Amino acid sequence: MFDALAERLEDAWKKLRGQDKISQANIQDALKEVRRALLAADVNLQVVKAFVKEVETKATGAEVISGVRPDQQFIKIVHDELVDVMGETNAPLAEADNPPTIILMAGLQGTGKTTATAKLALFLQKQKRSCLMVATDVYRPAAIDQLITLGKQIKVPVFEMGSDANPVEIARQGVAQATEQGIDTVIVDTAGRLQIDADMMGELAQIKKAVQPHDTLLVVDAMTGQEAANLTRTFHEEIGITGAILTKMDGDSRGGAALSVRSISGKPIKFVGVGEKVEALQPFYPDRIASRILGMGDVLTLVEKAQEEIDMADAAQMQAKILEARFDFNDFLKQMRLLKNMGSLGGVLKLIPGMNKLSGADLEKGEVELKRTEAMINSMTKQERENPDLLAKSPPRRRRVANGSGRLERDVSELVTKFTRMRGMMKQMGQGGMPGMGGGMPGMEGMFGGGAPQAGFRGYSGGGKKKAKKPRRKKKGFGDL
Incomplete structure (x- = not known):
């Protein structure tokens, strides 16, 4: 619900980028954008006037901390004022001394x-x-x-x-x-x-x-x-x-x-x-x-959403299976359903820092890819889910799964290849290794349309052969949570 407001506020931060300090002069354009953003979000006019006035007072009197850009400091001031306007802390329910x-x-x-x-x-x-x-x-x-x-x-x-x-x-x-x-x-x-x-x-x-x-x-x-x-x-x-x-x-x-x-x-x-x-x-x-x-x-x-859905005993068992490379398609399907129970894919991803830039089209594409992957796994036999190697070695099995899920045989082959590669990488990571992260998680390839946010999904981005690249510092993303 806050997507439009967040986008409008982005314009306010841009007004201060490249500035060396916050001043009465350069803050006015940013404040105008904040005012427009709040009015467009249907915030009460009295609240908007008081909000902008308070932000202006705090911003013009703020000393810019060394190493912090003016736009970053302005964001912090707006953040604190938003918290203040909405009530500062959570207001819990009353609880009677003598029930009920x-x-x-x-x-x-x-x-x-x-x-x-x-x-x-x-x-x-x-x-x-x-x-x-x-x-x-x-x-x-x-x-x-x-x-x-x-x-x-x-x-x-x-x-x-x-x-x-x-x-x-x-x-x-x-x-x-x-x-x-x-x-x-x-x-x-x-x-x-x-x-x-x-x-x-x-x-x-x-x-x-x-x-x-x-x-x-x-x-x-x-x-x-x-x-x-x-x-x-x-x-x-x-x-x-x-x-x-x-x-x-x-x-x-x-x-x-x-x-x-x-x-x-x-x-x-x-x-x-x-x-x-x-x-x-x-x-x-x-x-x-x-x-x-x-x-x-x-x-x-x-x-908190994850804690509501995750059973700690199951989590420990899953960790052991990952470290021993026994993670199978049943486990993967279970994780996909866990994600669904936590809410829509878009709702979950937007709780992750940096993922708010994902467009509706990107999220829709991701939902479609997950559904296709689930359909292919549901078309496998019990033995194939438990032992993905059966599919890797048998074209007839892959054709049967493709026909059952309405996909192409190459889609099933790609799923199995990525899954096998991912399972091996998980084992090496558990043993302290850090293999190349190409290939990504099955069903996730290209799900964000090749946009910038995709880089944040360590181990979740697209597959296919890629040219070797020089090692670089890994970024924190979805895989680090």
């Missing part, structure tokens, strides 16, 4: 409030907290059924009394049941409206008074831009909220909501929804978001 902790979910229709309720329940469940979801939306058709279905999917119970019951009474009895059963957290899903009205606010106020929530979270659609900030302020003034959840952060939003909510409403963004899947909810970290906006990646989030 009660969380009230509010918002307009269409923002993904019911789905966000289930996402939050799953997030807390992963933290070893037991949850109960309470369905009080008796107005929207199938809202209760939707929450029950989501509850079954994530194995979290749902308390409901049907669509004829009073929402306030449903909430009260749901909390009472959670208390009796010793449940840690109750999440109350409330009804939304197409727009703010007196009935909506009145009912929310009654539910809040009845259950005394420890957190009242407003679910807002990031696609609404700065209007999300105005909505958050209105809800806070009417019923009192403690934070917001921004949904659809993986969509075409320009980023204005994330940069405006805290300043306009005074309340923090606590979580962001980054996809339709029930697992797609992340805590909001201002420093990480600022790094993404400025093209610095987000390695901490990448590591």
Whole structure:
């Protein structure tokens, strides 16, 4: 969602490249570009004015550190101000001294409030907290059924009394049941409206008074831009909220909501929804978001995603197989599926520093190559996956795999050749050697269209015969993570 903003800010840095210091004169063009970038991202005008003024004050008074270029120092100042505007640190959920902790979910229709309720329940469940979801939306058709279905999917119970019951009474009895059963957290899903009205606010106020929530979270659609900030302020003034959840952060939003909510409403963004899947909810970290906006990646989030999917026992076993050159196509397929579970290829790569320059076409090509590789592996027999040499020695086997996957025989031959070469290189690397890295990982050849970012993928770039080159210092890239 921050791609357009990041590209516009690139123009600001260019204004200072080649300068020997930051001055009142040379900073003006850069500040104009920052202002344009933020306005184009639909950031609230008041926030933009205050942001630019603060950056100007800090930049003109900054001493350029020896060895640091003026544009680099300016980026650091903008980064720090972005973090400040968005809230400096992550705002965690409240936790009651005497369970259950009660969380009230509010918002307009269409923002993904019911789905966000289930996402939050799953997030807390992963933290070893037991949850109960309470369905009080008796107005929207199938809202209760939707929450029950989501509850079954994530194995979290749902308390409901049907669509004829009073929402306030449903909430009260749901909390009472959670208390009796010793449940840690109750999440109350409330009804939304197409727009703010007196009935909506009145009912929310009654539910809040009845259950005394420890957190009242407003679910807002990031696609609404700065209007999300105005909505958050209105809800806070009417019923009192403690934070917001921004949904659809993986969509075409320009980023204005994330940069405006805290300043306009005074309340923090606590979580962001980054996809339709029930697992797609992340805590909001201002420093990480600022790094993404400025093209610095987000390695901490990448590591956390990997930790959720990787079993440490499996990782140790995989390491042993790599060192002994026993890594086979089954293992490779498992790694590809692990990558898929972490999210889209584009979403994962953009968390890696330097990968923000990849174009949509490059990422699409990469997705296609991975699918083709997976199709070829799925067309192999169990014995062929475990022993790639069978395919290397048998043209009929390669033809059968090619026919089964809709590829050419040479595609299968190339896959097997690269895989065998990669397995040998992995073994040598484990033994302290550093062989030539030509050939790359199977299925990755040319996936980024030969662009500059490809160089960052140590061991992942294209194959084919290449002229010998003089040794050079290796660059850090995807293979170094």
